[in-house]
Amino acid sequence: MxxxxxxxxxxxxxxxxxxxxxxxxxxxxxxxxxxxxxxxxxxxxxxxxxxxxxxxxxxxxxxxxxxxxxxxxxxxxxxxxxxxxxxAGQAPVPAEPSQEVPANVLRLLERLDDVPAMVINACYDMLAWNRMAVALIGDPAAHPPHARNTLRWLFGGDPRAQSDSERRFARRCVADLRATGRYPTDPAVRKLVDELSASSEEFAAVWAAHEVEVHRSTTKRSCHPIAGELELDCEFLPVPGLDQRIILFTAAPGTTSHDALQLLRSL
CATH class of the missing domain: 1.10.260.40 (lambda repressor-like DNA-binding domains)
Known part of the structure; x- marks a missing residue:
């Protein structure tokens, strides 16, 4: 103090x-x-x-x-x-994870017509996305709001069906969730952690490892049903004044992944 x-x-x-x-x-x-x-x-x-x-x-x-x-x-x-x-030596109380995306951020997503982009909050809820994101991961709007959550997607299936790259990406997302500092005081984050810990042994094991790392940039490898193998750079850009971040998926020009993104854009 x-x-x-x-x-x-x-x-x-x-x-x-x-x-x-x-x-x-x-x-x-x-x-x-x-x-x-x-x-x-x-x-x-x-x-x-x-x-x-x-x-x-x-x-x-x-x-x-x-x-x-x-x-x-x-x-x-x-x-x-x-x-x-x-x-006074007190830790600030985090606000509830925000759900409303600012209009200027929505306009930015619309302008990014050749880059998959989405907006997430502190709970990894997907709040907004552009057409390229739909082409890359499917349409989040096809799912109810509760299910539009990246962590629920990552830990909702059989972990044996995931590649090593996908499992590493999932672990880094969990480490980032812990790094926000919202657990255990934030009710929404605590509810999500309790839910996933009960439904996914993989999540429970990763959470118990107490890894802490803010997600800023990473590489994600996956297999798209149309575009094939993809290796994308993921950039996490904070939205000023909110607990939201914009995730951009890009690939270096001249690579097969870049050509695959162009294919998705044309479709």
Whole structure:
């Protein structure tokens, strides 16, 4: 816990929060345009003495509930709330895995007419995809939303039918799921892990290995029923401000895999 930085941040945000912003009548003369300590303490549901000690860098270690109350009273943004928690030595609470894909990302997928691309969230739910992705992996829209999940696809069949490359790719996806830091506090991630651990011995064994690795770039080999053998580079690009990532599947020009992607595009 960085008491000095926490005190500075609280003083700064209090001075920037006007009474009218939180539904208070300014009333009387004020030395600063922001809230008084007494007003902020009242809004956050704490004693004035407790808050003063926090601003003086000598208070007790505030609980998560107290910090959340302060963030609400100060009208902090999500990023500011996370920053406040970190200053107090608390790990930020992850938001629910997002389901809505920004319009600008959807437009980008449409423009990528020669590269298979999709958007996934922290649970590996497939949220959006382009026509080339449909040509490569089939149409996710043919499945109910619950089944549009990469991990459920990877661990839903007989592992003996998978190639070594596919098993390595599956293991790296599991390591990436653990690397997000959402387990075990995120209910959606925990539910997915519990479900797959119960239904797939392969997943349970990989999860128990506690491998941790953020997925940034990898190579995936597979056999397509029309295009044949494919060796594709997979790039994971984060969507700023969200827990979503764009996955791009590309192949080096001049390779058989590149020619196979062109074949899929023509179809």
């Amino acid at each position: 960085d008491r000095g930085e926490l005190a500075d941040f609280l003083r700064n945000r209090r001075s920037r929060t006007r009474p009218a912003d939180v539904g208070l009548v300014p009333g009387g003369r004020r030395q600063t345009p922001g809230l008084r300590r007494e007003e902020l303490a009242l809004l956050a549901g704490m004693s004035v003495d407790y808050y003063i000690r926090l601003e003086q860098g000598r208070g007790p270690h505030p609980s998560r509930q107290m910090l959340t109350a302060l963030a609400r009273a100060l009208r902090l943004s999500g990023d500011e709330h996370d920053y406040l928690l970190r200053l």
